[in-house]
Amino acid sequence: MNRPKGNSFRTLDVPQNPHDMVKPAELIEVQGASSLSLSDRRLFNILLRNAFGPDLASEAKEFQIPLSDLRGTHDNNDRLIGSIEALMKTVVYIRKPDGSTDRAQLLGDNNLTDPNRPRGVLTYTFPARLAAALADSTVYARLELEILHAFTSKYALALYEAVARRVRLSHMTMEVFELDAFRELLGVEEGKLGVFGNLNRKAIAPALVEVNALAPFGVVAQPRRTGRRVTHVCISWWDKDVNARKEAYQELKRPKVGRRARLNGTAEDVAPSADLFEH
Secondary structure, eight states: OOOOOOOOOOOOGGGOOTTEEEEEGGGTOOOOOOOOOOOHHHHHHHHHHHHSSGGSSSSOOOOOETTHHHHOOOOSSHHHHHHHHHHHOOEEEEEEETTTTEEEEEEOOOOOOOTTSSSSSSEOOHHHHHHHHHHTTOEEEEHHHHHHHHHHSHHHHHHHHHHTTTTOTTOOSSEEEEEHHHHHHHHHHHHHSSHHHHHIIIIIIIHHHHHHHHSEEEEEEEEEEEEEEEEEEEEEEEEHHHHHHHHHHHHHHSSSSHHHHHHTHHHHHOOOOGGOOOO
């Protein structure tokens, strides 16, 4: 399987812009994170962006962020505490640049225990093993914050991140994944959507619709069979032209309410018909 090549500089030295975040590739396609919800993944991105920089590779470094930046419109910390605990309990397998693999929790110690504390800051750390895995990262994705916030499914968020780390590469426009690896990439939990037809209808097709509607690039996914069974998925991507980028920007500015209905008419254009994949 082809993999994006590294750069001559460290990911943690890449500057972030006000409207985007830089995410190390090691944290985009990890194994073991499929149980995380959309809210969990969004929170992790916020915490990662807030801590991003050379200090992220420092063992036991504490970071702080206002609770008001994390709670959104909720009037207590219940949902926030749930997501923090989910990140603390999630152990992932991280592939390092040298080909080795580390196991690490996604989030370390923090000070959020009171569901009713309305103000103040969250103080948090990343586990030492996770910090060490990021120290030598040279591959990353630049993710637009407005797009990350606009997704309504974790499958779309995961697909967007995966393609964003590849779309800048001139030597790659497609990649073939084993089916189990593609399920992991999307964040499909083990034991769910086992039949490919269901996987396509519930995860792949909706993710393609949202990514193609909102991202500055396009993507398609095509099944590959061994005999009658789908065993691989090939994804291809491209940069959108100016008009298509304008359409994506306009959709971003429209309310989320009604977005699914607006985009449903494009589903057949970006995803193969589900009845082809019942095996």
